[in-house]
Amino acid sequence: MRVWLFRAIALILPLLVLVLAELAIRATGTGDNWPLFKVNPANPAYLVTEADIVKRYFANNTALPSVKMEPAFLLAEKPDNAIRLVVQGGSTAAGYPYGAGASLAAMLEQRLSRTFPEQRVEVVNTALAAVNSYTLLDLADEIIAVKPDAVLIYAGHNEYLGLLGVGSNYLASQSPAVTRLLISLRKLHSFQLIEQLYQQMNPMLETTAENSRTFMAKVARDKDIALDSAQFEAGLKQFDSNLSRLLAKYQRAGIPVYISTLVSNLADQPPFHSKPVPAATRQQLAQLAQTSPNTATYAELLQALTTAATAAGSAELHYQLGQHFLQQGKATLAKQQFLLAKEHDLLRFRAPEAINQQIRQLAERYNATLVDSAAAFTANSPQGIPGKGLLLEHVHPNVQGYFLLADSFYKALGREQALGSWQKPVPSEIAWQERPITPAEEHAGYLRILQLKADYPFRDEPVNVQFPVAQTPQQQWGQAYVEGKLDWLSLQNRNAQYYHQQGNGDMLLKTLKIIADALPHDANANLQAAQILLKAGRKAEAKGYLQRVMLTPVATSVAEQDSRQQAQQLLSTLAL
Template structure:
């Protein structure tokens, strides 16, 4: 037995020696930026040199998705440069960069440590998912960054793509396999096999996407492109974890610190955007489900506890219809059973056919990744929810389904500064909080009225977008494979269509 153990240890000892030799000669370096599932048809820069040659700026061609932003081409001594990467939450929607957490962070940093020149560059892109942030991060590495703030998770389900090559291995297998796949030895062996095998493609067989997002909801009646697809959902979730890990790996290899943020979502006041019945529901089951839901709604003003019980009976018949969970959550909330209400709201979010909010498995993945990589981590949902009046995040902290209020962005900036201080990135002087508050008020008062009017119009357009009412071409012309069009004379009694009229809309009647 001792001989066998020694033999195994000696065999394993060869591997680190080989890795050391390969590292010494820089052979077989893994390409961590490569995405095996999606690629891009072009690579237009987010920042280009301005005509005067003194600043980098977002060019007009990119401003459909990014707000105008700029920073000095030459980084001055004593400058600490931060790039904020993510989606529209980072950009500050429905407003813009002037009231985003990046701007408030810069103001707070100037008050906390005026001895340094603080630059905070906003790279928040509308509808930008995690896989679209990799080229942005790689570009930012060429601009002498000192810190990356990464906030992503809401936009993963916006673009149509497939995951036919996604592995279906158990979760506990992925970490060791991922570690092996990231070695130089594996990279060289894979290249050798692909070089001699006719069946192994030289290039990954992956979907090519355009430079900017082509969201399904950018098309009129875009909600029609969404249907229940559990395999696609699982692929999106796994791809998300893969992308966050490679973003952190790219930064780590560049010696660049990262602050990782989990985005927040509206649970209490944002109904699911689309609901569908579970597959295989029989005619009799659907009739009983309809009866229970309709009877529950007649009791919303008189007997909420009985209504919640009837909705639970309906959920026992079909637990995949998202709107029912949300309505039951409203019943429990008005009954002051906040724990039960929150569980219902979470389940409603999970069953949403059009997931415009980060899902629980993705939130859990962010926690896991932060722990694995020992990365500073802020769960914005937990932090904002802790200050919510009801103990469930809703309209008191957010302006819509995902975007924080201006006050929320200010609070996020304070948390970021405190985290930076904990990580030794600055030593804030005493009293910075009060001075930062004063600076916030002065900046807020400097904004003109039309800035807020534009924000209100953007919010109205955003709400129409979530209802599938975009001004783009009809969705069925772009996504025919995902849309089942109902023609005149078709059987409207199909299980997916025979639900109470009020439940067919994204707006749910509140008790």
Template sequence: MTTDQNGNTEGAADARPAREGAPVRPIRRRLWIYRLTSLVLGPVLFLGLLETGLQLAGYGRPTSFFLARQGAKGELSLTDNPEFGRRFFPPSLVRAPVSLAFPAAKPAGTCRVFVLGESAAMGIPDPSTSFARILEVMLRDRFPKVRFEVINTALVAINSHAVVDIARECARYQPDLFVVLLGNNEVVGPFGAAGVIGPYAPSRRLIRTSLWVKDTRIGQLMSAGLRATRLAGKGPRYWDGMAMFQGSRVPADDPRLRATYAHFRENLGQVCEAGLSAGAKVVVCTVPVNLADCPPFASEHSARLAPAQRTAWEAFYREGVQQHAAGQFTEALRHLDDATRIDDTFAELEFLRGRCLTALGRNAEARQASIRARDLDALRFRADSTLNETIRQVAATDQARGVLLVDAEREFAANSPNGLPGKDLFYEHVHLTFSGNHLLASGVFQKIAKLVDPAMRLGPQALSEQTCAERLAYTQRERTRNAIRIHEMLQNPPFTEQLDNAERERHWEEQAQERQQALGPEALQAAVDTCRTALQTAPDDWMLRTHYAYLLTELGAPSQAVTQYEAIIKQRPYGVMAIDKLATLRLKAGQLNEAAAGFQAALRIQPGDSAAAYGQAEVLAARGKVRDAIAAYDKQVNKEPDRVEALRRMAGFLDHLGKPKQAQGRLQEALSLDPNDPLTHVDLANALAKAGDLDGAITHSEAALRLRPNWPTMSDHLAALRKTKANDGPSLPR
């Protein structure tokens, strides 16, 4: 190509059409991009506006674990969010955390410790004597110049999928330490292989996406819509404890366990990372469980077992059981070993082998058999060997960055007869007795004390169990009350299906006189005195003061209890429990205006506070506005996630108002929702007996006993009903 004297280039005419047509393709490309952008941004903009609109309209609930509260002087405090669990549970199954309140900005000279985990870490049946509480007592005694905040964020029925989010929130508030006890609920908790608390999800990415969606108001609206149209699945309609999992067995060879273990490893790693990134040290505990005195909840045969093999297996097993019962442990073990050679996957078989081996003094083999029985248990409520080994591996991976391991599983074995932790350390399968909590707290204390004082050469000495019990006002009375709470749980499946259930019930009956003495007037006065002394050592301990107020109320000193609740509210103005209790005492004293104001104050802090809503209805009834009171009660019952319990409560309220027929109607409604609730049958039996309907009372008493066979009080009541009917006498007194 050449250029002439006028600057024209030869071939320019030939090139012009190409240059004239060149802009067409970029224009088309820009139109395509514009259309694509519109397709993407349009829905995004719409969803953004919808989300904002829902928030402005007040729809939905905050999903964070902590709620920020601004004080009169502008200071921020953090409290627990009772609605946190809605992202992980259906509304009917949501569990609430322990009441919490602490300043958002950490005070100078404070060591802030967050405890993360499930019900064992929470301290069921009594969070006021959890291992976190004992740990706090130990630390304050050893380091009196340091102010320790031990904040227990554990929650019933959650697992690592929820704890990751809790840990990330805790990381925002200047933590010094994370203490993690986690692993019992990985299979039975949210997204776990049992598939009861929501559907099982094999993909962790899918789980995190679904949780992100539920974090939005749009997601909450969608969830509500699905529930309304019954498209969200057929989950439990009410909380029924471990009995909900009866039909959700997960054998040891179930392929879903691989995903569960992988999720746990990643989640636990992220919990540790949350603490480390915030500059905190992380203490991770392996999870001890009851091996000696908790037979498997469910056993499964190998799917490859042929009918003839099963017949032979059952013959050997039956002989082994009979020989074991007769104390012929060598012969029993021989028969059980013969059964094992046919099928070694039956958890109960391994448990019996462990007991025989223990009786024969072969402790190492007994421990291995007991561990294997736990690992084969098809109702997987206990952390197994894989989960505990994962905890050790995760701790070892980040040890250099500040992750410390408390191998509680091995520590409990070392402090148990024959290396098998049992009823001295556990109430049932995983929940710790005071001795168990003390042992766990001691192990964690050893690690933390060396962090607080690196110059410490000798291992720090933890406070004795007796001293910790005195500091927390844990007397024989509290020990007995906890045992009664646990026994109530043991009256239900799957505990009633366990191998030693009958023996456990006999032992419980043998201790009846001892329990009665522990709950008598002298024991109550001793508990009051112990609690008063403990408060002198820790006057700012609101849990201890709450316990003191409970005891004073039981002692018949309501005015003194009022003083204690007033002190708690002054210290923790956002603690609705103390506000409710104080308002209830005002109500009983006839101070209706003060009671109404208290319940209203609780509802301003926590709009979903059912105790305050019921309290308001009680105030209306006391003012003679019975119709309004019933309407208020009815409105609250319709909101309650556990409708069965709410209906029982309303029945009691109606009976108190002198409306027995309406009360019976509510109990019948409760039975239509859950025909297998023994407490509803008992309440209805009592209502019918008072109305003179002995046949109906007997029928429902019998139903209650079928559902809960080992119930001495109910057995006695049924016998009295039958005797009254046989004598054709008057109905039983109220």
């Protein structure tokens, strides 16, 4: 008996020492907490997402690219009649390069609010550029705590070259289990202190030139991840391991999940890095382009080139063959070659098709709803091959593409009759007209893509970007926004003022709603949106904005109190 007692003490004592050390370190204020949701200081009735959430994954003085989460607000106490969805994913789910207006959260919230006008709709964005399945899994418990009615996932492109990816400069460990353990340990202030001491003894510095590079230029450590290689399989294992745990968590919590297949630019994105095409094969390609398709020579050349591409695993050769078939009007053959080009691209900024297969299998295994966005993009692309008509570069959609992505989720929710009775579904045409993004933001996105394509992997060396001369006030403001001369709210206020002066009621309504939806805790913004909605005869929607105004704390500014009084009067009028 005494032996077992001593053994128990021997086991418990070190743990007790660690717990006491952790509490002591926290008491001194050493270390940081990076919760996903924190109380909004401007209005404690709301929580707001932590912009610097990525810092929880790295030691304090680790040099990281600037990656921030767009602020999203949700009520600290979820109302009984509320609809709350949470979006998880990487930069595409977050709406890059346009910002929050093109995100899944904003596109869906705008449309669902009109679908369920009598209910409060919150679609909360937790998507963040550059992250992968480790971050999705790490945030799951905090997402469960805010009681979402469903979680929407669009993720998978960053498993190889995102933060903590298997081929990334920001890799923590080759083992998914060890990486998950490190993520958990970094929440301990004592562990953070040890990391800081280590970093001080082993400083990591970046040059000014490196700091000016895009994230894609910084992140890629391994540029030759061949199809079916050990590292390729490690990326698939990482994704399956983390997503299995993620979906199991939501399943146990009784939270429905909608998970989407991934979309890549096939027709208009050449491979980033490929095994070389021999000179003799290039000559055959040139000869093929000059040979009549209805000849034996053409058939022989085509057979030789197809065999060479398969044998060599050359992404570039597959892509050239795809372009040739496309020019010949052979769309099926062209798509096959474009897919092979993506699969054999050694620089894996695009998810391989194996990840889409995993997504389908995981959805079935954990009873999640599959949203087949890949099929939607195929159906809406010329000759069924996604390209520049819907995508800006390798994976990020243009505005039409982002709308199609959100539309895929909206229709999946509708088919499931999720969230309640879909008595007033919003047609795509109306939702497109009311998309929550302004021309100034669209121009800003265009300029950000120019910046992105001016560096690796689109170019071997960075080049200076020359923005085109702005032709409209919106383009001027969009450029000022990109250059940091205007913040987002100032940009939208200029839009509102301009549309008011021009007498453009539709765009003024859209802009005021965009501001109010982004800042639900702002009494004046929501009162303005409600007033213009009332003028448009949209009383049910206006009521929702007025109810937001009434959530402003009593001890606020005179202006906010005035907004509360006006909102109360308008609500009383609506009740009559």
